[in-house]
Amino acid sequence: MSPMFKQWMAVAIAACGMFLLPSAHAEKKLTSVGMTVGVLGNPFFSSLAKGATDEARKLGGPDVKVTVLAHNWDVSKQVSQIENFIASKVDMIVLDPADPKALTPVLAKARAAGITVVALDDASEGVQYTIMADSVAAGRNSCEYLAKEIGNKGNVILVSGPPVTTVFDRINGCKEALAKHPDIKILSDDQDAKGTREGALQVTQDLLTRFPKVDAIYNINDQCAIGSLLAVKQARRTGIILTSVDGSPEAVSEIKKPHSIFVASSAQDPNEMGRNAVEVGFGIMNGKAPAQTLVLMPTPVITKENASTYVGWKPL
Known part of the structure; x- marks a missing residue:
């Protein structure tokens, strides 16, 4: 990404989960993450998943189980996916919501089961943290x-x-x-x-x-x-x-x-979005509430004039 985009990103990310409140509890281990996003055939969502997976393995080690599913904008399908994550007792659910309101009951069920729930790319009721583009x-x-x-x-x-x-x-x-x-x-x-x-x-x-x-x-x-x-x-x-x-x-x-x-x-920077969602989610798992529960990432315009200086998304 361009130097200016990096600067904007640093400001946005510093404002979100980097200033976490201290926890008096021993750190919980991250062993499993369930992720449900739009369409995996779209490179944007593949990059979201890559960023989230890389961060999960950075935090929990190479044996962390990361399950990534596509809901294809079908709310009932996403509800079923989340139900399965709950049954599997994942530590964290990361979702790009197919509907911001319809998921509220199943997300409440997930949180009642002690599962951390974070959203990316779009906001949803019932999550503990959201990172998305402005x-x-x-x-x-x-x-x-x-x-x-x-x-x-x-x-x-x-x-x-x-x-x-x-x-x-x-x-x-x-x-x-x-x-x-x-x-x-x-x-x-x-x-x-x-x-x-x-x-x-x-x-x-x-x-x-x-x-x-x-x-x-x-x-x-x-x-x-x-x-x-x-x-x-x-x-x-x-x-x-x-x-x-x-x-x-x-x-x-x-x-x-x-x-x-x-x-x-x-x-946008989907890789960073996925990475940050898991990083902050891990903090929430361990009693560290983010200073902000909604973070909007910058969206500079790439044109013919500046495209040559834009590094862009990390490779999948």
Whole structure:
């Protein structure tokens, strides 16, 4: 990551679980972690899992059992996964919630069983700690750049995603940025592409058919942006630019191409997010409450101008 991003990260992480209250108890050993996240086919979630797994083994040794499951935005599936973690008596549950409210009963059950529960990437009721990107800022940053690139005027499509807080915030942040420019018209902002490139390909194809004049497309993540990029190419449409959120290796590689229409992505650091969630969760296990229970990570925009200085995500 860039030096500036590292500085922002240091401030964000210092504000969260690094200032832990002392515990008078002997340290508990970390032996097992259950993790449930969105879609493991998405490199973002794979990187979350890698960071969490690496930190768990750093804290508990190579024999720590880390079970990582994908809920694929199915709430009932995630509830079942958490129930199984409870039955297995894991020490800690790390989750990216499929629904911030529907999980409350099962998370209460987990905590009643003495299991530490932490969230990442999105907030959820009933957890003891959450680390996530500042998704409003991510959407705002991405769409401020988008607006500048189209001269603060034109027709824009917002490709949305699953009905979770992170997605709502990214859409609202984008709309906040675009609202400053009365000559920008939002053609669509409510089509759920499921957070996948396949979903975005279909949604974008439909919207390009529906709207003959489009100047820019904002996507809620890089996987969707790659799908939208393919749809634009297949439709042989010109004069369209794309921005998104994640700062993934694939997106940055595309942004670096001189003539690519993919021009910017607000960056996240999923590996650090996963690592920090387990680190702070381990502190909570041992009676050390974090100074803040919600930490928002920075989301600087990666563009063609600065992509060469952006180190990006750690390899899987």
